[in-house]
Amino acid sequence: xxxxxxxxxxxxxxxxxxxxxxxxxxxxEELIPILSDINRALGYLPPEALNEVSRRLKEPxxxxxxxxxxxxxxxxxxxxxxxxxxxxxxPCHVVGGREVWxxxxxxxxxxxxxxxxxxxxxxxxxxxLGLCSVGPVIVVDEDVYGNVTPERVPEILARYR
Amino acid sequence: MKMIRSMVLVSGDSLSLERGAEQVLQALxxxxxxxxxxxxxxxxMIGDVGRHDALPMVIVYPEAAVxxxxxxxxxxxxxxxxxxxxxxxxDLLAPVRELSGRIAWVAARKGTLPAEQRIVLRRVGLIxxxxxxxxxxxxxxxxxxxxxxxxxxxxxxxxxxKSGLRGRGGAGFPTGAKWSFxxxxxxxxxxxxxxxxxxxPGTFKDRIILEGDPHSIIEAMAIAGYAVGADExxxxxxxxxxxxxxxxxxxxxxxxxxxxxxxxxxGTDFSFDIHIHTGAGAYICGEETALIESIEGKRxxxxxxxxxxxxxxxxxxxxxxxxxxxLANVPPIVLNGADWYRRFGxxxxxxxKVYTILGNVNVxxxxxxxxxxxxxxxxNIYAKGMxxxxxxxLAQTGGSSGSLIPASLQDTPMDFDSYAKAGVALxxxxxLICDENTCVVDLVKVLMNFFRKxxxxxxxPCRIGTQRAYEIMCAIAEGRGKxxxxxxxxxxxxxxxxxxxxxxxQTAGTPIKDMLKHFRAEVEAHIALHVCPTGVxxxxxxx
Numbered sequence: 231x232x233x234x235x236x237x238x239x240x241x242x243x244x245x246x247x248x249x250x251x252x253x254x255x256x257x258x259e260e261l262i263p264i265l266s267d268i269n270r271a272l273g274y275l276p277p278e279a280l281n282e283v284s285r286r287l288k289e290p291x292x293x294x295x296x297x298x299x300x301x302x303x304x305x306x307x308x309x310x311x312x313x314x315x316x317x318x319x320x321p322c323h324v325v326g327g328r329e330v331w332x333x334x335x336x337x338x339x340x341x342x343x344x345x346x347x348x349x350x351x352x353x354x355x356x357x358x359l360g361l362c363s364v365g366p367v368i369v370v371d372e373d374v375y376g377n378v379t380p381e382r383v384p385e386i387l388a389r390y391r
Numbered sequence: 392m393k394m395i396r397s398m399v400l401v402s403g404d405s406l407s408l409e410r411g412a413e414q415v416l417q418a419l420x421x422x423x424x425x426x427x428x429x430x431x432x433x434x435x436m437i438g439d440v441g442r443h444d445a446l447p448m449v450i451v452y453p454e455a456a457v458x459x460x461x462x463x464x465x466x467x468x469x470x471x472x473x474x475x476x477x478x479x480x481x482d483l484l485a486p487v488r489e490l491s492g493r494i495a496w497v498a499a500r501k502g503t504l505p506a507e508q509r510i511v512l513r514r515v516g517l518i519x520x521x522x523x524x525x526x527x528x529x530x531x532x533x534x535x536x537x538x539x540x541x542x543x544x545x546x547x548x549x550x551x552x553k554s555g556l557r558g559r560g561g562a563g564f565p566t567g568a569k570w571s572f573x574x575x576x577x578x579x580x581x582x583x584x585x586x587x588x589x590x591x592p593g594t595f596k597d598r599i600i601l602e603g604d605p606h607s608i609i610e611a612m613a614i615a616g617y618a619v620g621a622d623e624x625x626x627x628x629x630x631x632x633x634x635x636x637x638x639x640x641x642x643x644x645x646x647x648x649x650x651x652x653x654x655x656x657x658g659t660d661f662s663f664d665i666h667i668h669t670g671a672g673a674y675i676c677g678e679e680t681a682l683i684e685s686i687e688g689k690r691x692x693x694x695x696x697x698x699x700x701x702x703x704x705x706x707x708x709x710x711x712x713x714x715x716x717x718l719a720n721v722p723p724i725v726l727n728g729a730d731w732y733r734r735f736g737x738x739x740x741x742x743x744k745v746y747t748i749l750g751n752v753n754v755x756x757x758x759x760x761x762x763x764x765x766x767x768x769x770x771n772i773y774a775k776g777m778x779x780x781x782x783x784x785l786a787q788t789g790g791s792s793g794s795l796i797p798a799s800l801q802d803t804p805m806d807f808d809s810y811a812k813a814g815v816a817l818x819x820x821x822x823l824i825c826d827e828n829t830c831v832v833d834l835v836k837v838l839m840n841f842f843r844k845x846x847x848x849x850x851x852p853c854r855i856g857t858q859r860a861y862e863i864m865c866a867i868a869e870g871r872g873k874x875x876x877x878x879x880x881x882x883x884x885x886x887x888x889x890x891x892x893x894x895x896x897q898t899a900g901t902p903i904k905d906m907l908k909h910f911r912a913e914v915e916a917h918i919a920l921h922v923c924p925t926g927v928x929x930x931x932x933x934x
Contacts, residue, residue, distance in 0.1 A: 261688035262671050266630065293689075300690040300847075302672030303630050319592035320787060321749045321823050323837045357674055357841055358592035358790070359631050362747060362821070363443045363755035364406050372633075374405040376443070 240278060246271040247282045256286050261297055265304055274305040302356060310345045310352035312390045314338065315369040319358040322365035326379065330366045331355075333380035337387055350391075397432045397474055398452040399423075400516065402459075404439035404602065405634065407447035411463060412436065415447050418466035426475045438602030438634065440516045443756055445485040450516065459485035507773075508735060510743050511719035512759045515603030520638050523645040526606040532651050534722035535610050538617055539657045542725075547618040548574055551721065553729035555741040560586060560677075560714030561789055561819040562894075563740070563807040566721075569711060572701035573619040576709035581621035583612050584705065584712045587628040587635070588682055590674040591790025592841060593821030596745040597715035599757050601628070601635035604719070605642035609652065609665060611718035614725060615711055616663040624665040625705070627682050630672050639667055674845035678893050679712040681847065692849040693893035716745055716820075736762030740806035744817075750786075750824040751778045763809070766801040770824060781826035785909070787834070789818010791841045792898035795831070795905035814908075816901070830927035831910040832917050835902045836864040842899040853896025856887040860903060870930035872918040877907060 250267035254260035261283075268279050275298050284291040298304050316331055340346060340353040361367045364376030368386070375386055401407070401416045419434045440448055445459030449469065456479050458469060465483055472480040509515075518525040526532070538547050552567030573581055585608055589597040601608065612624040628636050643665055646652040654662045673691045675681045680694035683705050704710025720742060724732045733741045740762040749755050752774035760773075766786055770776065777783055786796040794815035796803075803813050810817045825834065839861040848854045860883050866872045884900025891897045906914060916922050921930050 257688075259686065259688040262685065263669060266669065266671050296690050297688065300673065301630075301670070304671055318837070319841055320791065320834060320837050321593040321821070324750055324823065324825055324829055324834065356672070357845055358590060358594075360589060360595040360598050360629070361405065362593045362595060362749045362823075363757070365749070374409060376406045376409075 243272065243276055243278045244282060247279050247286070251283075251286055258287055258289055261287065261289070261294065262301070265294075265298055265301075269304050273311075274308050276308075280306075308345070308349075311350050312371055313352045313354065314387075315354050315356045315359075317357070317359050317361075317365065317367045317369075318355040319362075321358070321362040322367055325365045327366040329380045330368065330378050330383065333383040334368070337383055395431055395433045399432060399434045399474075400440075400450045400452070400519075401434070401436045402438075402440045402446055402448040402450075403436040403634075404443075404446070406443060410447055410460065412447035414463040415449065415461050415466060418463040419449070419470065422466050422470040423474065426470060428470075428474055432474055435519045435522075437516060437518075438520055438638065439599050440603075444754060448485060452517075454479065456480075457485045458483045507759050508743050508761050509759045510723050510735070511600060511607070511716055511745060512603070512757070513723075514607065515599055518604070520603055520605055521641055523606060523642065523649060526604070530722075530726065531606055532610055534725040535613050535617075535651065536657055538614050538725055539659045539661055544574065544618045544620065547614065547725065550729050551618070551724060554724045554732040555729075555739070556717065556720055556724060556732070557740060557807060558714055559716035559720075559744070559820070561591070561792065561817075563817070566713065566717055569701060569713070570615065570619050572699075573621070573709045573711050576702060578709050580623075580706075580708045581619055582705045582708055582710040583615045583619070583621045583624040584679075584682065584686070584700075584710055585612055585624065585626040585715060585718055586677065586679065586682060586712055587626055587632070587715050588670050588677040589632075589715070589819075590629055590677050591792065591819045591821060593747060593749050593787070593790050593823045594819045595747055596757060596820055598632055598635055599745075600715050600719050601632065602638055605635075605638045606646065607719050607722060608639075608715060609642055609646050611713075611721040612665060613652065613656065613663045614721055615713065615718070617661050619709075619711055621711070622662050622664070624663065625668050625686055626665060627668050627670060627676070627686060629676075630670045636667065636669055643667070673847075674841075675847045675893075675895055678895060681893070682712065683710065690847070692847045693895075695892060737804065737806045737809075739808045744805070744820055746820045746822050748774045748822050748824065750822075751781060751826040751829070752776065752824050753778055762806040763804040765804055766796060766822070769805075769822060770801070774824065777824070777826050779826075781828060783824065784827045784829055785825050785831065787823040787825065787838075787902075788821065789816055790821045791838050792816075792894065792901060793818030793821065795834075795902055795909060797909040799909075815905070816898075828925055828927070830868075830923055830925040831906050831913050832864065832868050832923070833927045835906045836861065836868050838902045839864050839899075842895065846895060846899075850890075850892040850896065852887050852890035853892070853899065856883045856891075856896065857899050859883055860887075860900070867914065867917050868923075868928040868930075870917065870921040870928075874915070874918055876918070877911075877914065881907060 246268045250264040254263050284294045338351050342355045345352040366378045368375050448459035449461045548570050556566045557563040668686050676685045676691040678693045681691040685691040700710040736742045743759050745759045754775045758773050842857040843861045846853045846857050863876050880903050884903040887896050887900045
C-alpha cells in the first residue's frame with residue numbers, strides 16, 4: 231500500500247467522524263451506530279477518530295474506548311483491504327467447518343486475527359452469523375458464502391485478488 | 392390494486408442474492424413483459440423463504456410451484472411454460488417441494504406429509520415484506536385496531552395471560568405476567584423492546600420473521616405498548632442482519648405514513664413510535680440487561696438483577712423486553728382469542744415453535760410446528776432422515792446454551808416442561824443434529840471456545856471458568872487429559888452455574904454436564920486409552 235500523506239489521512243478521518251455525527255447526532259446513546267459507521271468508512275477505528283468522537287460527544291476517552299474495544303464488528307487495529315470472517319460456531323463446525331478453516335489458513339498464510347504484511351487480507355473467526363442452514367459459512371467483506379468446501383476456498387478468494 | 396392471476400416470488404436471502412437472484416428477478420420482469428403478461432402477473436423479491444437447498448428459488452402462486460435453483464437462462468422457458476402456456480415446468484421444480492409455508496399445506500392436503508402449523512410464519516414467503524398494503528390485505532394491523540377500539544389494556548394482558556404464551560427466546564417466561572409487571576408500575580415513561588439480537592449459534596428463526604414479515608413485529612410492539620402504557624419502542628437488531636434492518640426501517644416508515652405508528656393511532660389517544668438500534672457484534676447483547684446497556688450506548692455488560700427491567704429497564708424506566716418470535720405470536724392471539732391459541736401445542740406450552748434444523752441431516756431449514764412434537768419426528772419427517780443413512784447420536788438444542796440431547800431422549804415431547812423434567816432444555820429452537828461421526832469431546836470444545844470468546848468478562852466465574860473449561864477440553868481432545876480433569880470440569884460447571892451474574896455464565900457449563908452424564912465413556916476413552924472413538928480428535932501426545 232502507498233503510505234498516505236499525514237494531512238490527507240487526518241482529513242479523511244475527520245470527514246468520516248463528521249459524517250457519522252451528522253447522521254446520528256452527537257449523543258452518547260448513538261455511540262455504537264456512530265462508531266460502526268466510522269469503522270465501515272475507514273476499515274477500523276484509528277486513535278484520531280476515537281479522540282474526535284470523545285471530544286465531540288463530551289465523553290471521556292475511556293468510555294469511548296470501552297465501547298470501541300467491546301464489540302466484534304468494531305476494530306481498533308488496522309485491518310486488511312479484505313476481511314475474511316469464518317464462522318467457528320458448532321453448526322458450521324459439524325458440517326465440515328474445520329476443513330474449511332484449515333484451507334483458509336493455508337491459502338492466506340494467516341492465523342486467526344492476523345493481517346497479511348501487504349495489507350491485503352485479514353482473517354478472523356467469528357461466532358454464529360445466523361446462516362446456519364447453509365454452513366460452513368464465510369463472509370468476505372460484506373459478501374456471504376454458504377456451503378463452503380475446502381475446494382471452493384481458492385476460487386472464492388481469487389474474486390478479491 | 393390491479394387484479395392479478397399469478398404471483399411470482401423470488402427468494403432474496405443473502406445466499407440467493409449471491410447466486411444471482413437479482414438477475415433472475417430482472418429476467419423474469421423482462422420475460423413477463425415480452426410475453427405481454429405484465430398486467431396479470433406480479434413479480435417481486437421476498438426475503439428468506441425458509442429453505443435453502445435450491446437457491447435462488449422462484450415460487451409461483453396460486454399453484455404454489457417451487458422452482459429452484461433457477462438461473463437467469465432458465466427464466467424464458469419458465470415464463471413460457473408456466474405463465475404463458477399454463478403448465479408446471481416440471482424439470483425446473485425444486486427437488487423437495489413440500490417444505491415451506493403454503494406449500495407444506497398444499498402437499499399435506501394430498502396426504503403426503505404432515506403439515507407444518509404456521510402461526511408466526513404464516514405470511515413469510517407469501518407477501519412482499521416491503522409493501523404494507525400486502526400486510527394489511529393479510530389481516531395486518533387488524534389486531535391493533537381491535538385492541539385500540541374494543542379492548543382495555545387490562546383485557547389485552549388478560550387475553551395474553553389466558554393464552555399461556557411463553558417467551559420464545561429460550562427461558563420460557565410467561566409473556567402475560569411480564570406485561571402485567573410493567574403495567575402495574577406507576578411511571579410516566581415506559582418502553583417496549585424487541586430483542587432481535589439473535590446470536591445463539593444455530594438460530595435464525597427471528598431473521599426469517601424480520602425479513603419476511605417485519606410489520607407483524609411493529610404491530611405486536613404497538614399492542615404491547617398499549618397494554619402496558621408505553622409510548623416508545625426499540626428494536627435491537629444484531630449488526631450482522633443487514634437485510635432485516637433495511638426491511639424494518641422501510642416497514643416503520645410505511646407504518647408511520649399510514650398512521651399505525653405516531654400520534655393518535657386509529658383516532659384514539661394512544662401514541663406509539665419505534666426506533667431501530669443496531670448491534671455491533673456481541674452475543675451477550677441478547678441478554679436483556681446487556682441489550683439495554685447497549686441501547687444506552689455502553690459496553691454490553693449485563694446488570695445485576697434485581698431490579699429487573701420490568702421495574703428498572705431502559706434509562707431506568709419500566710421496560711418490556713420480548714423476543715421476536717414471542718411478539719409475532721401476539722397479533723394472532725389477539726385476533727383469534729386465547730382459546731384458539733390453546734388448541735395448538737401442549738397445555739403447559741401452548742402454541743407453536745419455530746425450529747431451525749441443522750447438521751448431518753438431509754434437509755436443513757426452518758419449520759414451525761406445534762409444541763410437543765418429538766426429535767424423532769423432526770429428524771424423520773421434516774429433516775428427511777440422517778444424511779447418508781448414518782445413525783443419530785445427539786442433538787444440541789437452543790444454540791450453545793442448550794442441552795445435548797442423547798438418542799435415548801429423542802421421543803421426549805419438545806415442550807418447556809417435558810424437557811425440564813428430563814433434565815434438558817429447549818433453548819431458542821436450534822436443533823443441531825449430529826450423527827455417529829461427531830466426537831462429543833470435539834463438539835463440547837467448540838462450544839466452550841464460543842463461551843470463552845463471548846463472555847463479557849464482567850464477572851470472574853464466567854470469565855475464568857469458560858477459559859479454564861476450554862483449556863481442559865483442549866487437553867482431553869489432544870490426549871493430554873487426566874481423569875481428575877473430569878471432576879474439575881464438573882466443579883467448574885457447577886460453580887459457573889451458581890456464581891455467574893447472568894445466563895451466559897450460568898448455562899455455559901451445561902454441555903459439560905450433559906457430556907459427562909450421557910457420553911462419559913467416550914470422554915474417558917480420550918483420557919485413558921488416548922483414542923478418539925470417532926477419529927475426529929487428533930490425539931498428539933501419548934503418556
